[in-house]
Amino acid sequence: MPESPEVQALAEFLDDRLTGQTISSVDILEFRVIKTRAAPPGDLVGESISGVDRFGKHLDIRVGDRHLGVALGRHGWARWTSRGGVTAAEGETPPALASIGFDGGDLLEFTDAGSWVSLGLSVTDRPADVAAVAKLGADPADPAFVRAQLDAVVTGRRKQLKALLQEQESIAGIGNAYSDEILHRARLSPVIHASELDDEQRGALFDATVGTIREAIGARRGIPIDQLKAAKVASMRVHGRAGEPCPVCGDTVRDVRLGSSTASYCPACQTGGAILH
Missing domain, CATH: 1.10.8.50 (Helicase, Ruva Protein; domain 3)
Known part of the structure; x- marks a missing residue:
């Protein structure tokens, strides 16, 4: 299960590579990952990314004036392909359940290696519109945690x-x-x-x-x-x-x-x- 240290490293990796990029395509291969059916991730095509944050074990990608929340669940993760050069995965590569393409040719895929789908994607106005994020307790990684x-x-x-x-x-x-x-x-x-x-x-x-x-x-x-x-x-x-x-x-x-x-x-x-x- 991804936990905050690894999700923080993933958020920083993606923030460095995604900020300023424009989404050119969204491909959902497993529709159970979509948690906001009235606002599917495909609605974000053409929008630019301004940053990536972490909330607990969740990713939050800021896209235009909205947010793409990513719940990694028990076995979810991400795979990055940079203009045709794949970031290699260790061992057997899990299937991609969703992918996001960018105008520069990069590709971000979200994977899930579990026997049941635990990955979730939500398009919201605020990170806290995702119920699991809204309920999070204090984060010990926060310098203000006492x-x-x-x-x-x-x-x-x-x-x-x-x-x-x-x-x-x-x-x-x-x-x-x-x-x-x-x-x-x-x-x-x-x-x-x-x-x-x-x-x-x-x-x-x-x-x-x-x-x-x-x-x-x-x-x-x-x-x-x-x-x-x-x-x-x-x-x-x-x-x-x-x-x-x-x-x-x-x-x-x-x-x-x-x-x-x-x-x-x-x-x-x-x-x-x-x-x-």
């Missing part, structure tokens, strides 16, 4: 920390992978309820959240978009590392099933040695 905002999210909440970190209405941009990395850095169990944290633990959670997300954004910046997934996987300390030694203490990293997702954690660092089941 501990009081995180405290307001976790204090009194009887919800497991890992699930809470992934709740976009509470904290924007964090998914399965970075929630594991944050909790490992904070030395907190993924299953502890937020309401059980004391002041010191809330401070550790804030520091880990801000540090993990902002450092990851810095590390991904400038990496070609077809290599961002591999860079993300390589950077993980515990996520996806079950059976490997913890890089901090050497204990074995383990996985535990939590509903529809899996948490990776180090028992010695995070649960006082207890094995979660």
Whole structure:
């Protein structure tokens, strides 16, 4: 699942290449990606792009006086072809569900590698006209994000920390992978309820959240978009590392099933040695 560090890198990549370009064509190959049927992406042909932004895990492309919102969902991504020179994809290339051509000959394709369509395109007057964007919580990548905002999210909440970190209405941009990395850095169990944290633990959670997300954004910046997934996987300390030694203490990293997702954690660092089941 794309998360804020990779989506930020994608937004910056596209902002650098799209700003000032005029849309010459829009081709929708999977009509389920269109979320605003009264305002389809094809209406944007002939309009110029003034910039690309990120809201949580969402892209926002400013086109004329409107916005093309891109929800990447679970497996959505983008592929860029520059005047006939394809930005190569790693491994098997996922199918393009929509493409946008530009007057200079460049091509932007949106792909989805999942078994069901999670990619979504919306044409709106404002980014917040997309319901999922309007409901986003504070973003830890924002320099204005402060501990009081995180405290307001976790204090009194009887919800497991890992699930809470992934709740976009509470904290924007964090998914399965970075929630594991944050909790490992904070030395907190993924299953502890937020309401059980004391002041010191809330401070550790804030520091880990801000540090993990902002450092990851810095590390991904400038990496070609077809290599961002591999860079993300390589950077993980515990996520996806079950059976490997913890890089901090050497204990074995383990996985535990939590509903529809899996948490990776180090028992010695995070649960006082207890094995979660």
